[in-house]
Amino acid sequence: MTTETAAPTEAAPARQSMRDALKENLRQYGLVLALLIIMVFFQVMTSGILFLPVNLTNVVLQNSYIIVMALGMLLVIVAGHIDLSVGSVAGFVGAVAAVLMVDYGLNPLLAAIVCIAVGGVIGGAQGYFIAYMKIPSFIVTLAGMLVFKGLLLALLGGRSVGPFPTEFQMLSAGFIPDVIGRWTIVAPALNASGTAIPNTGIVLHSTTMLIGVLIVLGMFYAATRSRRAQESHGHETEPFGLFAIKNAIMAAIIMFLMYKFASYRGLPNVLIVMGILTALFVFITKRMTFGRRIFAMGGNIKAAALSGIKTERLTFYVFVIMGMLAALAGLIYAARLNQATPKAGAGMELDVIAAVFVGGASAMGGVGEVAGAVIGAFIMGVMNNGMGIMGINIDWQQVIKGLVLLGAVAFDLYNKKKA
Amino acid sequence: MAAGRRTLAPQISGLAMAKTILEMRGITKTFPGVKALQDVNLDVREGEIHAIVGENGAGKSTLMKVLSGVYPYGSYEGEIHFAGQECRFNGIHDSERVGIVIIHQELALVPLLSITENLFLGNEQAKFGVIDWHSARSRAKKLLARVGLNENPDTLITNIGVGKQQLVEIAKALSKEVRLLILDEPTASLSEKDSHALLDLLLEFKRQGMTAILISHKLNEVKKVADRVTVIRDGRTIETMDRDDVSEDRIITSMVGRTMEDRYPTRTPKIGETIFEVKDWVVHHPLHPDRQIIKGINLSVRKGEVVGIAGLMGAGRTEFAMSVFGRSYGTKVSGEVLVHGKPADTTTVEKAVAAGLAYATEDRKTYGLNLIDHIKHNVTIANLSGVSSRAGVIDDMGELKVAKDFRKRTNIRSSSVYQVTGNLSGGNQQKVVLSKWLFSDPDVLILDEPTRGIDVGAKYEIYTIINKLADEGKGILVISSEMPELLGICDRIYVLNEGRIVGELAGHEASQEKIMRAIVRGEEKAAS
Numbered sequence: 001m002t003t004e005t006a007a008p009t010e011a012a013p014a015r016q017s018m019r020d021a022l023k024e025n026l027r028q029y030g031l032v033l034a035l036l037i038i039m040v041f042f043q044v045m046t047s048g049i050l051f052l053p054v055n056l057t058n059v060v061l062q063n064s065y066i067i068v069m070a071l072g073m074l075l076v077i078v079a080g081h082i083d084l085s086v087g088s089v090a091g092f093v094g095a096v097a098a099v100l101m102v103d104y105g106l107n108p109l110l111a112a113i114v115c116i117a118v119g120g121v122i123g124g125a126q127g128y129f130i131a132y133m134k135i136p137s138f139i140v141t142l143a144g145m146l147v148f149k150g151l152l153l154a155l156l157g158g159r160s161v162g163p164f165p166t167e168f169q170m171l172s173a174g175f176i177p178d179v180i181g182r183w184t185i186v187a188p189a190l191n192a193s194g195t196a197i198p199n200t201g202i203v204l205h206s207t208t209m210l211i212g213v214l215i216v217l218g219m220f221y222a223a224t225r226s227r228r229a230q231e232s233h234g235h236e237t238e239p240f241g242l243f244a245i246k247n248a249i250m251a252a253i254i255m256f257l258m259y260k261f262a263s264y265r266g267l268p269n270v271l272i273v274m275g276i277l278t279a280l281f282v283f284i285t286k287r288m289t290f291g292r293r294i295f296a297m298g299g300n301i302k303a304a305a306l307s308g309i310k311t312e313r314l315t316f317y318v319f320v321i322m323g324m325l326a327a328l329a330g331l332i333y334a335a336r337l338n339q340a341t342p343k344a345g346a347g348m349e350l351d352v353i354a355a356v357f358v359g360g361a362s363a364m365g366g367v368g369e370v371a372g373a374v375i376g377a378f379i380m381g382v383m384n385n386g387m388g389i390m391g392i393n394i395d396w397q398q399v400i401k402g403l404v405l406l407g408a409v410a411f412d413l414y415n416k417k418k419a
Numbered sequence: 420m421a422a423g424r425r426t427l428a429p430q431i432s433g434l435a436m437a438k439t440i441l442e443m444r445g446i447t448k449t450f451p452g453v454k455a456l457q458d459v460n461l462d463v464r465e466g467e468i469h470a471i472v473g474e475n476g477a478g479k480s481t482l483m484k485v486l487s488g489v490y491p492y493g494s495y496e497g498e499i500h501f502a503g504q505e506c507r508f509n510g511i512h513d514s515e516r517v518g519i520v521i522i523h524q525e526l527a528l529v530p531l532l533s534i535t536e537n538l539f540l541g542n543e544q545a546k547f548g549v550i551d552w553h554s555a556r557s558r559a560k561k562l563l564a565r566v567g568l569n570e571n572p573d574t575l576i577t578n579i580g581v582g583k584q585q586l587v588e589i590a591k592a593l594s595k596e597v598r599l600l601i602l603d604e605p606t607a608s609l610s611e612k613d614s615h616a617l618l619d620l621l622l623e624f625k626r627q628g629m630t631a632i633l634i635s636h637k638l639n640e641v642k643k644v645a646d647r648v649t650v651i652r653d654g655r656t657i658e659t660m661d662r663d664d665v666s667e668d669r670i671i672t673s674m675v676g677r678t679m680e681d682r683y684p685t686r687t688p689k690i691g692e693t694i695f696e697v698k699d700w701v702v703h704h705p706l707h708p709d710r711q712i713i714k715g716i717n718l719s720v721r722k723g724e725v726v727g728i729a730g731l732m733g734a735g736r737t738e739f740a741m742s743v744f745g746r747s748y749g750t751k752v753s754g755e756v757l758v759h760g761k762p763a764d765t766t767t768v769e770k771a772v773a774a775g776l777a778y779a780t781e782d783r784k785t786y787g788l789n790l791i792d793h794i795k796h797n798v799t800i801a802n803l804s805g806v807s808s809r810a811g812v813i814d815d816m817g818e819l820k821v822a823k824d825f826r827k828r829t830n831i832r833s834s835s836v837y838q839v840t841g842n843l844s845g846g847n848q849q850k851v852v853l854s855k856w857l858f859s860d861p862d863v864l865i866l867d868e869p870t871r872g873i874d875v876g877a878k879y880e881i882y883t884i885i886n887k888l889a890d891e892g893k894g895i896l897v898i899s900s901e902m903p904e905l906l907g908i909c910d911r912i913y914v915l916n917e918g919r920i921v922g923e924l925a926g927h928e929a930s931q932e933k934i935m936r937a938i939v940r941g942e943e944k945a946a947s
Contacts, residue, residue, distance in 0.1 A: 233816050236835075289803040289811040296800050299789035306747060306778070306786050307801040307855070308769040366791050 021238035025246065031359065031375045034408075036253075038379060042386030049389050050382070053264035056257070061172060061336060063381035064270040065090065065329035067374055069352040070359075071281045072325035074373040075318045077356050078285075080298040080365025081130065081137035083322050084349050085122075085144030090330035091345025092148040093119050097331055098161035098340030101168060108168040116327045122148070123323015124316065131315035145349070153342050162339025172336035174269040180206040204259070205266035212258030216251045223247055270332055277325075281370045294318060298365030354401070355380055358408045379404075440465040440630055441486075441519075441599060446497035448481055448490060448654075455481045456495070456654045463599070463632060468625055470633045470645035474674055474902070478654040479634045480524070483601055487521040488514040502598070518598030522588045524607060530577040535559040537576055538591050562590040566620060582613030589620070600624070601632045606640060607733055618644050636731060638667050638939060650674055671935045683907030684879065686886040690910065691722030693760070694894045695776075695863040700754035702735075702742040702918075708750050712738050714918040716754075720863060720894035725885060727909035728898045729934050735918040736898045737781055740865045744778035745771040758862060772801065777861035779852050781868035781898070783845075787852040790841035794833060795822035797840050797851050802859040825854035830880055846877025853884060863894040870904060882908050902931045916941035 026033075043050045050056075069086050076083045093115050100111040122144070129140045163169070188201030223243070230237050237243070261267050285291035297304040297311050305311050329348075334340050359376030361368030380401060387397045441463040448456040456478045463469045473479050485495050488508030499506045501517055508514045511521075528537045535555050544555040559572035568586040576584060585605055592600055602621075606614035621631060621644055635641055641648055648665050650657040650673040657673050702713035712735050720726045728736050741748035743756060745768030756763045756774075763774035771778075780786035788797055799806050799818050806818040822836040829850040833843060840851055849869060856864060866885070870878040885908060889895055899905050905912050912929050914922035914937040922937030 229816050233820065235816075235819060287813050287815070289807050289813060292796065292800070292803060292813060295792065296789050296796070299791045300785075302786050303789055304800070306744075306768060306780060308745070308767075308772045309800070310767075310769065362791075366789065 018239050018242065021242050025238070025242070029246075031372055031379075035375050035379050035382065038382055038386075042382060042389075046386060046389045050386055051260065053260045055385070055389075056260050057264050057268060059378075059381055059385050060268055060271050060274075062385065063377055064172070064268075064274055065332045065336075066348065066351050066355060066381065067274055067377045068277060068325050068329045068332065069322075069348070070355045070373040070377045071277055071370060072318075072322035073352045073356045074281070074359070074361060074368050074370055075285075075291075075294055076137070076322050077353075077361045077363070078298045078365060078368040079294050079315060079318050080301065081315070081318070082353065083126075083137065083141045083319070083326075085126065085141040085148060086322065086326040086329070086352055087345040087348035087350075088145045088148035088152065089119060089122055089323060089326040089345070090333060090348060091340075091343075092122075092152040092155070093327040093330035094334035094344050095152050095155045095161065095340040097168075097334055098164070099155060101164055102161050108165050112168070112171075112331055115331055116324050119323040119325070119327020119330070120320050121323070123319045123321065123326070126323070127316040127319025130319060131312040137319075149346070152344070156340060156342050158342060160339045160341045162337075164335060164338055168331075169335050169338055170269060171273075172268075172270050172332050173338075175205075175266045176207060176211075176269060176272060178205050178207045178266055180210065182206065183209070202263060205262040205264075208258055208262040208266040211267065212255055212262075215258075216254055219250065219254075220247060273328075273332075278370060278374055285370050290314075290317075295366055298367075300366070351380060352377075354405050358405055360412055376408075379408075438465055439463070440502055442498075442500040443482070443486065444498045444500070446482065446485055446495055446499075448485055448495040454654055456485070459497070459651065459654070459656050461649060461656065462659070463630060464647075465630055466625065466628055467646040468621060468631045468633055468644050470635060470641040470648045471651060472634075472636055472638070472641060472648060472670060472674060473651035474636070474900075477651045477674075479651055480603055481654075482651065483521055483603055483632070483634065486514070487511055487519060487601065515595055518596060519601065520592040520595050520597040520599070521601040522585075522592055522603065522605060524603045524605075526581075526584055526588055528576045528584055528587060531575060533573045533575055534563070534570060534579075534587055535572040537587060538562060538572075538594055540591075542595065558594070559590075562594055563587075565593055566590045567616075580613075582609050582616070585609060585613070585617060586620075589617075597629065599630045599632065601634070603634045604636070605633070606635070606637065614640065638670055641665070641670070642667075667939065671932055671939075674935070682879065682903075684883050684886055686889065686908075688725070688910050689723045689890065691892065693719050693721050694758060695720040695896070696755075696757040696760075697743060698755040698757070700739065700743065701752070702738060702749035703751040705748065705750050712749060712918050713742065716915075716918075716920055718913055718920065720896055722892050722894055723889050724910050725889050725895045725897060725908055727905035727912040728896065728915050729902060729905050729912055729938075730900075730915035731938060732900065734915045734938075736915050737867055739915070739918075740778055740867055740896070740898060743771075744768065744776055744865065747778075772859055772861070775862035776865065777801075777856035777859055777863070778865045779849075779856050779867060779869060781871060783848050783852050787855075788840045788848060791839065793837045793839050794826065794831065794843075794851055795819060795836040798822045798825050798836075798854045798858055801855050805858060805860075821858060825858060829854050829857075829884060844873075844877075846873035846880070849873055849877070849881060850884075853881070857888075861893065863896065864888060865896045865898070867898045868900065869897060870899070870901070878904075902934055905929075905934075906931065914938060914941070 039050060069090065073083060073086065096118055097111055097115045100106040100114060101108055106114075126140050126144050129135045130137045183204040183206040185202040185204065188203060189197045191197050227237055227243065285295070293304070293309050293314055296307070297309060297314055301311055330345065333344060337344070355377035356368065356373045357363065357376070358379055359369065359372030359374070361373065383401060383404065384397065387400065392400075439462050441461070443459065443461040446456050446459040447454070459478070459482055461471075461482070471479050471482070484490050486499065488510050491509045492507035499508075501519065506514070506517065529540065532540070538559050539555055544551050544558065556572055563570060563572060566586045566589050568583055568590065570579060570583060576587065579587075589600075605617055609617065618640060621633070624631065633641070633645060642665060645665070646662050647659055648670065649659040650670065652674060660669065696719040698717050700713055700716040701711065704710040704712050716739060718726070728739075730736050738748050742752050743765060746752055746766055747768060756765050758774050758776070765771040765774055765776060784790060789800070795818060799821060803813065806821055807813040819836065825831070826833065826836050831843075831847050831850045831854070833847060840848055843851065853869075869881050869885070873881070885895055885897070897905065897909060906926070906929055910926045912924045912926065912934065913920050914924070914934050916938050919941065921941030922934070924933055
C-alpha cells in the first residue's frame with residue numbers, strides 16, 4: 001500500500017479537479033446526506049408529521065442531553081478510551097440538582113454551577129484512575145456506572161424529587177424571547193370562538209429568523225475568508241462552482257430549519273446551549289493544540305509521549321470535561337422531566353456511544369469528528385422519533401437501531417478500506 | 420560455488436562418515452526494494468553443531484525463516500533438501516513435521532501459562548479436544564529432566580528467569596521429535612553462567628546424536644561448540660570453515676570484509692565547542708530494578724560533529740538514548756546531562772525538548788509516527804507551540820506552510836502533505852520523523868538507527884540531511900548497527916557493549932576490525 005508520486009513541486013495556486021473535490025466532499029458530507037435521507041424517509045412514512053415545527057422542536061429537546069454528552073464522548077473515544085458511566089453520572093447529578101434546589105431551595109444558577117463542578121470532580125476521579133493508575137477506562141467507568149447508579153438511588157431514597165423552580169425548567173422547556181415581535185405573513189384562520197387554529201397561516205418568530213440569517217452570513221464570511229487565505233498561500237482550493245453550491249445548500253438547510261422553528265415557538269434555549277457547545281468543541285478539536293494532542297495520543301500514544309505530550313494529564317482532562325458535560329446533560333434531562341427520578345440516565349451511555357460511532361469515530365482511537373458525533377446523535381434521534389410516530393413497537397425499534405449502528409460502522413470501514 | 424567444493428573437503432579431513440542432512444541451494448529472498456538473501460548455500464551434516472555468524476542484518480534470521488517455512492515455498496528461489504528429500508514448506512507446521520524446529524531470538528512463551536501448558540501449546544496432549552493433564556504433566560517432567568531444568572511443571576513462565584525460559588523453549592522443541600534444532604542467538608539475553616549451561620546442554624544433545632544450527636555473533640561461543648562455521652555477509656554465504664580453521668581473526672575479516680563503496684556523501688567537518696555531555700549515566704531495567712542496563716556512561720558531542728555509537732544488539736544503545744531523552748526508558752536513572760556546558764533537566768520529554776534535545780526513534784512505526792494521521796500533523800506534533808498562539812489556537816495556514824517546507828527540505832515523496840504516513844515507504848516515513856524533530860529546532864539530535872529498513876537511495880538522502888545539520892552547527896549522535904554506516908558518516912565513534920563504553924575511535928582511524936575487537940575484548944573482560 002505504498003503510494004508515492006513525484007518529488008514535491010511548488011505549484012501556483014491550484015484548483016482541485018471537480019471529481020476529486022466532489023469525492024472529498026461526499027466523504028465529508030456523507031453523514032449529512034444520510035441524515036437528510038433518513039429524515040425524508042420518515043417524513044414520507046409519517047405522512048408529513050416529522051417536519052411539523054412542533055415535532056422538529058421535539059426532536060431537538062429529546063436528544064439535547066445525548067448530544068451534549070456525545071461531545072465529551074467524542075474526545076474520550078478519540079483519546080482511545082470509553083466512558084460507560086455517563087448515564088449514571090447524569091442521573092446522579094440531576095438528583096443532586098433536585099436535592100439542592102427543591103429540598104434546600106438553593107438558587108438555580110448557583111445549584112447548576114455546583115452540579116457541573118460535581119460532574120468535573122467525578123470525571124477527574126475516574127480520570128485519575130485511568131490516566132495515572134493505568135486501569136483500563138472500561139473497568140473504571142463500569143465501576144463508576146454502578147457506583148453512581150447506586151448513589152442516585154441512595155440520594156433519592158426511591159422517591160422522585162420535583163418540581164423544579166420555573167427558571168430552571170426554562171433550560172429545557174424554554175424558548176428564546178422574541179425581542180422583535182411576531183412577524184405575521186399569512187394570518188391564521190380563526191375558529192368560531194375567534195382563536196387561531198393551529199397549523200394554519202404563517203406567523204414567524206422573527207428573532208429566530210434573524211439569528212438564522214446571521215448564522216448564514218457568518219458561515220459565508222468564514223468560508224470565503226478561509227478560501228481567500230488558502231489562495232493567498234498558494235494552496236489548492238475546490239472549484240468555485242462547487243464551493244458556491246455547497247454553501248448555498250447548507251444555507252438553504254439552515255434557513256429551512258430556522259423557518260420551521262420560527263413558525264412554532266422559536267429556538268429552544270437548549271438548542272442555543274447545544275449550538276454554542278458544538279461550535280466550541282469543533283474549534284477545540286480542529287484548531288487548538290489541546291484537541292490536536294488528543295488525536296495524536298489516540299493515534300499512537302507511545303509516539304505522542306515521545307513527542308513531549310503529557311499523555312497522562314491530557315487523559316485526565318478529557319475525563320474531567322466528560323464529567324462536566326455529563327453533569328450538564330443531567331441538568332437538561334432533569335429540567336425536561338421537571339423532576340429527578342431514580343431511573344434517570346439509565347442506559348443513556350449506550351445511546352451516546354452509539355451516536356459517536358455512527359458519526360464515524362474509530363473504536364481504536366485517533367479518528368472522529370465533533371460534527372459527525374452530533375449528526376450521529378441526530379440520526380439515532382430522528383429514527384427514534386420517526387419510528388415512535390409510526391407506532392413501531394419499542395422492541396423492533398431496538399432491533400432496527402442496533403442494525404443501523406452496525407451497518408453504519410461497517411459501511412464506514414468498507415469505505416476506508418477502499419480509499 | 421565455493422561452498423560446493425567445501426562439502427568435499429571433510430572427506431579428506433576424516434569426518435567422512437557424517438552425511439549431509441540439510442542442503443540449501445541457491446536461496447534468494449527478495450523483499451520490496453531489498454535483496455535479503457542472494458544465492459545462499461548451506462550444508463549441515465548429521466550430528467554436527469553448525470554455527471552461522473554474521474553482522475546484524477546480514478541475513479541469518481531470514482535464512483532460518485526460509486528454512487522453517489515462515490516464508491513459504493514460492494516466496495523465495497532455490498531448493499531445500501532435508502534428509503534426502505526436497506522440501507516445500509508452506510508454514511512452520513510443515514517444517515516441524517519433518518523434524519526441523521526453530522527457537523527464535525524472542526521467546527515465544529505465554530508468560531501467564533504454566534510450563535506444562537507452554538510446552539504443549541498448539542500440540543496439546545489431547546483426545547477429541549479434551550486435554551489429558553496427567554499425561555501432559557508426566558511428559559513435561561521427562562522433558563524438563565532432559566534439559567536439566569528442575570522446576571515444577573505447574574510453575575508459571577513469568578515466575579522463572581530468562582535462562583530457564585530458554586530451557587523451556589528447548590524442552591518444547593524436544594517434545595516435537597526434533598531432528599534439526601535451530602537456535603537463533605539463544606544466549607542474547609542470558610547471563611554468562613546461563614549461557615555456559617545452555618552451550619553444555621547443546622554439546623550433550625550432540626553426543627546423543629542431534630543436529631543443531633546455532634546462530635550467534637558471540638565468537639567465543641562459536642569456538643566452544645561449533646564443528647563448522649558458515650559466515651554470511653550482505654545476504655551471501657562468504658565461506659564455511661572447519662573447526663580447526665576457525666580463528667577470531669578469520670571470522671572477523673570474513674564478517675566485515677566488504678569494500679567501502681561510494682555510499683556516503685563527503686563532508687568537511689567544522690567542529691566547534693562541546694555542546695552535549697553525559698556524565699556517569701546509570702540506568703536500571705524498568706521491570707527488574709536490580710539489573711543495571713547502563714553502567715556509567717560518559718560521552719560528549721561537539722558542535723558540528725557527527726558522533727556514532729556502535730555496538731551489537733542488546734548493548735544498551737537505545738536504552739541509553741531513551742533514558743537520556745526524558746527518562747523514556749528505565750528506572751533509577753542517575754547521572755548528569757550538560758547542554759552548552761550547563762546542567763540540563765531532561766527528566767521529562769517536554770523538558771528534554773526544551774533543553775534542546777531531540778530523539779528520532781529506531782522504531783518509527785511504534786514510537787515515531789501517528790500512522791493514521793497525515794504528514795502535516797505528524798511534522799508539527801513535537802512543537803505545536805511553534806505554529807500556535809499563546810492561547811493554544813493553531814495557525815492553520817502557518818502549519819501548512821511548515822509542513823510544505825519540510826516536505827520539500829527533506830524531499831518527502833508523497834502526493835501532498837495530507838498523505839497518511841502509514842502509506843509512505845520506510846524511507847519517507849523516516850524523513851517525516853526527521854522533519855518532526857527538525858521543526859522542534861534542537862541543538863543535539865540523537866538518531867537511533869536512522870536508516871533501518873530503508874533502501875540505499877533513501878539512505879543516501881538521510882546521510883545528506885545529517886551532514887547538512889552538522890554543517891548548520893548541530894551536534895549529532897547516531898546509533899547504528901551497521902558499522903560501515905558509522906564509519907562512513909561519523910567523525911568519532913563510541914563502542915558500547917553491555918552497558919559500558921569499551922572504546923572510542925576517531926573517525927579516520929576507526930575500522931570495522933577495531934570496533935569488533937573492542938566489542939570482543941569487552942566481552943572477554945566481562946566474562947573473566
